[in-house]
Amino acid sequence: MEIPVRHATDDEVAFFDSHGWVRLAGLVDPGTVAALRERATTYLEARGREHRTLVDQAFGQSRDIAQTDDLFNAAARAMGGNAVRLLRGVEAVRIQVTNLLVKEPGEHRATEFHQDFPWMPMDRSAMLTVWLALVDVPADMGSLRFYNGSHRYGLLGRSFTRAGDDQLTQHPWLKELELSPPLDLKAGDATVHHALTVHGAPANQRDTPRLSFTVTYFDADALYTGMPYQQTDGLGLEANKPFDHARFPCLRP
Ligand SMILES: O=C(O)CCC(=O)C(=O)O
Numbered sequence: 001m002e003i004p005v006r007h008a009t010d011d012e013v014a015f016f017d018s019h020g021w022v023r024l025a026g027l028v029d030p031g032t033v034a035a036l037r038e039r040a041t042t043y044l045e046a047r048g049r050e051h052r053t054l055v056d057q058a059f060g061q062s063r064d065i066a067q068t069d070d071l072f073n074a075a076a077r078a079m080g081g082n083a084v085r086l087l088r089g090v091e092a093v094r095i096q097v098t099n100l101l102v103k104e105p106g107e108h109r110a111t112e113f114h115q116d117f118p119w120m121p122m123d124r125s126a127m128l129t130v131w132l133a134l135v136d137v138p139a140d141m142g143s144l145r146f147y148n149g150s151h152r153y154g155l156l157g158r159s160f161t162r163a164g165d166d167q168l169t170q171h172p173w174l175k176e177l178e179l180s181p182p183l184d185l186k187a188g189d190a191t192v193h194h195a196l197t198v199h200g201a202p203a204n205q206r207d208t209p210r211l212s213f214t215v216t217y218f219d220a221d222a223l224y225t226g227m228p229y230q231q232t233d234g235l236g237l238e239a240n241k242p243f244d245h246a247r248f249p250c251l252r253p
């Protein structure tokens with residue numbers, strides 16, 4: 001199954017490089033997005049609704065969806081070429097995780113500002129997430145906001161471990177950076193953010209769920225550090241070796 005995905009333009013690549021995020025309008029066509037949305041709704045209805053962690057309070061998830069669903073798998077593979085283009089100097093990527101996210105009005109709070117990378121057991125930070133809107137996501141439904149250029153400041157520490165550990169509380173100087181504008185996304189538009197970019201999202205103030213499909217890609221040359229991490233523990237990965245495992249398919253354009 002092949003899914004048409006447009007290529008990021010040179011301007012979009014340059015914007016990502018300088019800002020640490022970019023909006024890719026019309027990344028996936030409306031017909032494909034409608035099919036993905038229909039499946040997403042079914043999967044998300046079946047998910048557990050326990051709010052055990054600070055992350056659960058911000059959004060619901062259906063992780064690794066592309067491992068069992070052929071359409072999401074095709075979409076994740078088709079978007080990989082843009083990940084290679086956006087990550088400077090990277091020749092191939094692996095998929096780290098695919099996910100369906102839902103932010104329900106009334107049920108979920110704002111997503112606190114955080115970086116994605118501080119949890120990761122990779123020896124290099126060339127990693128990004130494509131966040132594909134499966135419904136129209138006006139800004140007040142909770143499209144992501146980013147601190148421009150924050151990917152240039154290295155690892156800023158973990159969030160979602162305890163109350164009050166969002167990045168702005170830990171690093172008030174981040175407010176000196178410009179915050180990206182509120183984005184009104186159409187279904188099929190995506191935002192892409194680097195794993196070091198500080199990002200968050202407001203609560204959903206509309207009356208319908210915010211639905212998105214996310215794929216996180218990382219440099220295929222990255223080596224496993226052996227750092228404990230729920231996703232990689234027990235897979236038999238060897239420290240200081242690449243992630244040669246079916247869970248991390250390699251995409252080479
Ligand atoms: O969708 C959200 O509110 C947060 C998603 C996020 O942090 C991510 O995809 O890295």
